[in-house]
Amino acid sequence: MKKLLVLLLTSVLALSLVACSNKKTTTEDTTANTEGQTPAEEIKIGFVTDIGGIDDKSFNQTSYEGIKKAADELENVTYAYLQSSQAADYTPNLNSYAEEEVDLLVAAGFLFSDAVSEVVKSYPEQKVLIIDVNWLEGENLQQAVFAEHEGSFLVGVAAGLTAKNAGKTAVGFVIGQESVTMEKFWAGYQQGVWAVYPECEIFYDNADDFGSPEKGKTLAAKQYNAGAYIVYHAAGGTGNGVIAEAAERRQAGEDVWVIGVDTDQYEYGKYGNEGKSAVLTSMLKRVDTASYNAVKAIADGTFKGGVVTYALKDGGVGIPKENPNLAPEVVAEVDAWTQKIVNGEVTVNETAVKDDSRIK
Amino acid sequence: MNKKHSALKISLIAVVFGLLLGFLVVLITGRSPMDMLYAFIRSLTGYNLAKPDKPINLMYVFNWLLEAMPIILTGLSVGFAYRTGLFNIGGEGQFMVGSTAASFVALTINMPLVPHIILCLVVGMLAGALWGFIPGFLKAYHNINEVVVCIMLNYIGLFFSNYLVRTFLEIDPNTNARTVAFPITAVLPKVTDMTASQFNYGFVLVVLCLVMYWFILEKTTFGYSLRATGFNSEAARFAGMKVKRNTVYSMMIAGALSGAAGAIVVLGVFKYGRIFTLFDNYGFDGISVALVGAANAVGIALSGLLFALLKSGGNNLQLFNIPKEISQLIQAAIIFFVAIQYGVILMLNKFDGFKLKLKGGKKA
The missing domain is CATH 3.40.50.2300 (Response regulator)
Incomplete structure (x- = not known):
């Protein structure tokens, strides 16, 4: 019986080997051709x-x-x-x-x-x-x-102006974790908001978790209930909960907004059947620019070691090209601030102000 | 049940079937099964058949062995409990508390190289034993199902570890997601600097555990009473064996083995205290390893090596443009074929019957 089984298995194995070795030669041929070309x-x-x-x-x-x-x-x-x-x-x-x-x-x-x-x-x-x-x-x-602080500054400007135009007194911020890198988001955001709307209050909450949408949802609900008009999240997966809370509230007829991070999160904030989104705008971090540039640099032999900072002027951070929820005058204002930062007229600090009566 | 078809034979058949299925899927999806074979052969021997002009690269072999170390230990952990009639699905939690306890010793105690490492490993094993003691004790004295307790303890182990690390250890300021690096005295040294692989002296502990596993279960009275408990706990109790005590000890030893796995991974691979985001699945891999290895020492060593080959070969597969999911598919198929072993035995018996008939025919 053993021999029978062994014979059976080896024949199947041998068959599949033959089948694939044929295949192998053909693929090798094609690669050889392309290499020649x-x-x-x-x-x-x-x-x-x-x-x-x-x-x-x-x-x-x-x-x-x-x-x-x-x-x-x-x-x-x-x-x-x-x-x-x-x-x-x-x-x-x-x-x-x-x-x-x-x-x-x-x-x-x-x-x-x-x-x-x-x-x-x-x-x-x-x-x-x-x-x-x-x-x-x-x-x-x-x-x-x-330069996350520069990008966050821009969305801060957008949040501040939108809140001011709507006659609201507060915006919010949910952070995923406190660290040196994460503080740059917070620093830029508060500077941006206060640059255009100095009296604005900002709610600040630390989820201490990048992967907990439930926490994000709870914190966003807390901030919206306390009167925040717009909440900016820098909290990865936790931020999905922030966006979900905003979308639910808009669905229910409440006037609140959320600002996304890293990629254009407009799609994630969609609610209802009309394709509207609760995402006001997003702070883009163009990670693709970094890998794109590095590959290009390898190709033309200019690749260098060391720290490379992708700032606003390098297209490393910014807001999306399309912002259907942002008023045109706000977009114009954001563009004006972009120019100022790029020119060096305005410098955005990397460290945040912690004790200020406007921070709740 | 016919004892003729040993567990080893069933495992071997399952492995062959699993590999064949993998071959078939690779073939159907239009990729080359030869490449799959090359990837596994490279992990096994360091030799890349796709580029025969290149010399043997032992890094792949060492990476394979490195991958095998923790899953052999968690395999022993599951196997040990299984032999006593218990199902230790808590390897994941025991792994994490073992890893965290080792990190604490590594970062808070100042000692010279060899004793420091040994202390880290011992404390890691003790922490794992504690995590095994809880379900063992609850099972023995309160008849609470160890499976449920183990699963809950996996999560408690995860969050409790993270809490302890975040609260009491120095966190690396750059990432804020791990502790600072261990001192050199608490790092399991690499066996050889010949390759970039992190293969380290943790393997000594693995071999020791394998020998101890065999020795305790097969050669001691204690092991005999454990196995008797596993076969029939009522009969064992009637024969005067301390079934309750055995249950607790067995789970503690199982926990210590998983804790050892956690310790060697954190001391040899990461070299810093970890804050866990998810399970690493070493404990769950241990279940497969023990199952395919039929819960005996040699079997677990072999099946641990096999699963490690599939795992590290799985990473290698991607270098040959085959998705690593293929290797997971093979692993799943192997487990499946072992799990339906009664069906396989039935089939084998049919074959035997067939052969007998043939023989009979010849004689007549």
């Missing part, structure tokens, strides 16, 4: 994601889109990604690409900071881009950070 040296980009993968609607996805865009424009760039199954996989996955000798290794987010610092030690020659990290060391390590 494009003499330009192939540039390989390796992207490692956390467990979220490249369709996480967040950091990984945006970074990947930047790589894709650059690869579409440049003919000789190929790219691939490794999705991690668990946090312990970050270093092995980065190492695998380093062993494959990719021309650029990309990792998005501070979650990768330790893994990247290990990889940089093991492979000092490997060119690496890490996004949202600026405290590592490495000659060929580019660390991209964003």
Whole structure:
């Protein structure tokens, strides 16, 4: 009986081997052909994601889109990604690409900071881009950070003006966690609001969690109940709860707004059947610009290590092109402030004011 | 039930079927199963058949072994409880408290290299044992189902660990999502600097645990009474064995094994105290490992290595443009085929009958 089973299994195995070895040769042929046609040296980009993968609607996805865009424009760039199954996989996955000798290794987010610092030690020659990290060391390590305070200033201006025009006295802010990076959001926002509406009160709440929509919803409800007209969230997944609360309230006929973060979150704030959204505008963090630029720099040989800051003037932060809920005069005012920041007329502080009677 | 078809045979058949299914799916989805084979062979030997001109790269082998270390331990953890008739689904929680306890010792106590590491590991195991003691005690003395308690303790372990770490340990100011790095005395050293893999001396503990597992269960009176409890706890009680005490001890040993897994991962791979966002699934992987390994030491070692190969090979698959989900599919299929073992046995018996008939025919 054993022999019979073994025979059966081996024959199936052998069959499938034959089937695939045929396939293999054909694919090899085609690659050989394309290689013959494009003499330009192939540039390989390796992207490692956390467990979220490249369709996480967040950091990984945006970074990947930047790589894709650059690869579409440049003919000789190929790219691939490794999705991690668990946090312990970050270093092995980065190492695998380093062993494959990719021309650029990309990792998005501070979650990768330790893994990247290990990889940089093991492979000092490997060119690496890490996004949202600026405290590592490495000659060929580019660390991209964003001027979140400048972008937050702009949405602060939008919030302040909209509240003033509507005759409201308060706006709100929900933060995902208190840290040096997160404080930049808060700092820019308060400066923006008070630049156009100095008497405005701002409610401040710390969810201490990036992944809890329920908490976000509760905090948003608290702020709206206390009289906040517009709530800006810098809280990742927790912020989805803030947006949901605003959408529910608008659905019920209440006049409140929410401001999104990182990507244009207009779509997430949709309610009712008419396609209206509760999202007033969003603070964009153009992570894709960072990965796009890095790939381009690899292609033309200008890639450099060190910290690269993507500010408002570099297109690293800003508000979306389309803001259906924002009054035209508010948009004009935001544009005017954008100009002032870009010119250097106005400097936005990275540290927030903490004890002020207007902060609730 | 026919004892002729051993657990080992069933596991082997399940593995072969699982791999065949993986092959089939890869083939159907229009990718090359050869690439899949290459990816696994590279993890197994370090040799890349797709690029034969390149030298052997041991990094992939070490990464495979590194992946195997914690899941062999959680596999032993589940297996140990299983042999006593208990289902330890709390490996996840035991893993996390083990990891957190080890982090506390690593960051708060100042000691030279070797004793520091050993103390970290021991305390990690003790914390895991405590996390196993709770369901064991409740099961033994209050007849509360250990499965329910274990599942609840997984979440308590997650949030309690995070609370302790955030409250009492120094948090890294840059990320605000982990502690500062461990001192060098509390880091499990790499076995070799030859490759970039983090494969470390934690493997010594894994081997020790494997030997102890075998020794306790197969060679001691205590192990005998544990197994007797597993076969039939009423009969064991009637024979004068301390069933309640056995239940508690068994869960504690199981917890210690998962705690050891948590300790070696945090001390050898992360090297800083973690704030957990989700389960890492080491405890749940342990269930598969124990199941396929038929809860004996050699079986668990082999199936741990196999699952690690599928996991680290799964990451490698992506380098060959095959989604890593294929390797999860194979893992799931293997578990499925083991789970329907009675069906497989039935099939094997049919085959035997068929063969007998053939033989009989020849004789006549």
